Amino acid sequence: MLVRDVMKSPVLTVGPEVTLEDAYKLLLEKGIRHLPVVAEGRLVGIITDRDIRLATSHLNPKGPCPGCTRVEEVMTREVVTAHPLDPVEEAARVMRERKIGCLPVLEDEALVGIVTGIDLLDALLRLTGVTEPSGRLEVRLPDRVGELARLTGFLAGRGVNIHSLLSYPEEGEFVRAVVRVNTLETHPLAEALRREGFDVLWPPKKPW
Structure with missing residues (x-):
């Protein structure tokens, strides 16, 4: 899944003089x-609701017009951006590392969209398959070929048809696989996996 698949477009913008x-x-x-x-078709900054609240809280409320400060005086000028063909996980990594919300x-220096944290959460839901009726299996596998x-x-x-499969490494040379399948009857499937020697973490064993 790419940024272009989840970004909002067209983008609502303002000029620096607002x-x-x-x-x-x-x-x-x-x-x-x-x-x-x-400004003149080029991205020159970004401003957030938090930026505005912080800026106006430091202004003299008895001044002539605390809200009349121009956007260009407060905006962030060094804007971190993405490209439409960036993978969504790369966008998520950048936003997490930079601690930014969008x-x-x-594309070719033209603003074609915007992606936010909520958009990336929506992407995660689609990637994991939870938006469609499905069952969930979680299995710990040895980290080796095959x-x-x-x-x-x-x-x-x-x-059993697989709707989605995500995996990530664990400590101790293991990989955890989270699988969404086309059946809600996952307990019998989990028991069959256990009989084949798989370490099934979810669903847990029934007490009886």
């Missing part, structure tokens, strides 16, 4: 938290 008051009203009206700032998406194929081959041999 006041903080008007920008904040726009954020509230549209129910969003981030506004890319565009990535404007640029183990994942042995698991998928066992499921195929029982006529």
